[in-house]
Amino acid sequence: METLEASAHDCTAADGLAGLLSPLAEPEFLRHRLGSEPVVIRGRERRFRGLFGWPQLNEVLAAARTDASRIHLVRSADGVPLTSCAEPVPQLSPRGRPSRLRPDRLYETLSAGSTLVIDGIEELHAPLRALVTAVEGSLRSPLQANLYVNLGGAEQGFHTHWDDHDVFILQAEGAKHWDIHPPTEDYPVGVLSAPARPAENAATWSGELTDGDVLYLPRGWWHTVKAVEGRPSVHLTLGTRLPSAGDLLRRLLVHLARNHSLVRQDLPRFTEADHARDWYEALREVLVATACEPGLLDKLAREADGGPAVRPQFSLPYHWPVTDPVGSR
Template sequence: MTAVHEITDTEGTQFDLTALLAPISPETFRAEYWERQPLLVRRDDPGHYDGFLTLDDIDAMISMAGAALSDVMVVSDGKTWKPGELAQGGRDALTNSLAALYERYRAGSTVVLNYAHDRWEPLQRSARRLGTELGALVRMNIYLTPPGSRGFKPHYDRHDVFVVQVHGSKQWQLGDPPYELPLHELPFGFAQEGTTLDREIELNAGDLLYLPRGTLHTAATGASASAHVTLGVHPVIWGHVLADAVQDIILTDARFRGGLPAGFTRDDALRDQVGQTFAELVEVLRERLTPHELTARAAHRATSNGSPALRHQLLDLERAATLDADTPVRRRPDTRSLLTETAAGPVLRVHHKAIPLSAPAVRVVRHAESAAAEWFSAAAISDGSADYLDAIRTLVSDGFLTLH
């Protein structure tokens, strides 16, 4: 069994990319499978994901979802319902929604818990860790299917998917992508009538299946129930980075906001003028969209997607004012951050905000990033001067550093 990686005892168990893919290395995965072809990892180890999620954990999540069961769906043969739409009982119908959900489950419907990483802290930690390693937004849904049932008809997703089988087994059918690397700007895709799904696999507890976006798939249970988690991976897209950069130029350069000459479609001379202007504008884009600028934009986008990792922030805020030169701090685990130079000076981009930094704060940030999970204090990296202490207090308050 692959060891589950932990940051500290206080942070708890989480899966990183190495544990998720084992025995396939992350390097092999990136080189041979990512956005290229499906990957099936068989382990013959039903308990491999016990530290990640169990059937009892799913039961607890459903029971604690509240009367409205928000973000929970019931699916049968491609049709979906909210549990509240199935409940009976007039004004008290919502209180019966959980019973209605299990009634549908017993009758063969799949139960889907969307955004499960927002409901269960171990999943949230793993989503953040995997998102940091992949430079992408990772979202998790749970699918609970009774024996002898099928939830969705053959379809493809517009994001990459890891299927983590945590309980039981499921039979999958796969087909080639009808559209290469589809984006969310395109409609959700169901398979055309007569489409062949020519690869069949059985996924058992402890196994992993990776599907590049666009891969046609459908799944059904046999004699046993099935519970799996889908890790939807939403990477930074080349075209989106370029489009955003071009949009910023349009908003800051009036030449790009002007209208084409009136009547140019009927006047050859005006059409020649339009072509010349386009050539000039393309040259402006070539000058301003440098590889360095675009790479910086992509890095900023990668550090900004996903929800902030702010567990224990309330406790940190209560203690920040009493922090002294010997108080141990460290970089908050799995916080996505980016230290950049701007015209106004150094800035730390973290938790969807930009924090201006003093020279002592820059040194603190660099030390925290190089030390990874190691604890340190103001006294350990300086003479304990007030400037370093103030910098650490600010970075604790802004959620980049955390207290022991």
């Protein structure tokens, strides 16, 4: 597992994937590392100050409401009620029962060892949204940024685990200790896979990520993440699920169902054995003939590689594209 030294300048949203990976060239990463080989890139302190850190976190927390689908707490892989850190939001109109975080209670909970998690943090902070959008453009895959915060000395938030998607870890503040183990099953996929846990002493890489560092982990790589005593930490996880052969086959199934009535038929469960045998043979012929159709799989693969959905951008008071209200009279 290779460790590289980042360039000296700060990483900005405009730098996108190339800025996160420097000095590793983006084409080199996409061709030879993406989906297969992890890498650590050591960066200087405050490298991500223009993207995210303690000041930006405090702004987000002051404005955010306690939406359980976005903000939650973890400690030793067990949920800690966020309601213990919240209070009702004073409001004139009785629409729902919104709540917001109380600084004193959140501090107490984090000091006691909890980890704060904010999912989709890029939706709440424009510079991160710009970075995520730029990286999506390079990978041609949707991306989500999750934020993890602890005050140092926190218990292990999650057990040793693997992710079914690729991740880029940006250590924005403080430090975290990582133990990384190689996959125990090739290309595992969510609930379809149950790879064996790695041996305790089988770590490929063990060490601390500190302020300014980046770690890339392909899916399937096991990892254990622990707080560093006395080192409060803010780190971002940019997660992306790359198009796979499974995505191609799902599109192939849709193509088959649209073009062959046999694929839409019910299974011959109660018919005579001879008829059922003929039916399955006909289905096999359709599947093989379609899969061998020249150019079809390439076409479906290009569709699966169509890139992420466009994130919403608003241009009120005018609809996009903006037109000249005077010139249109």
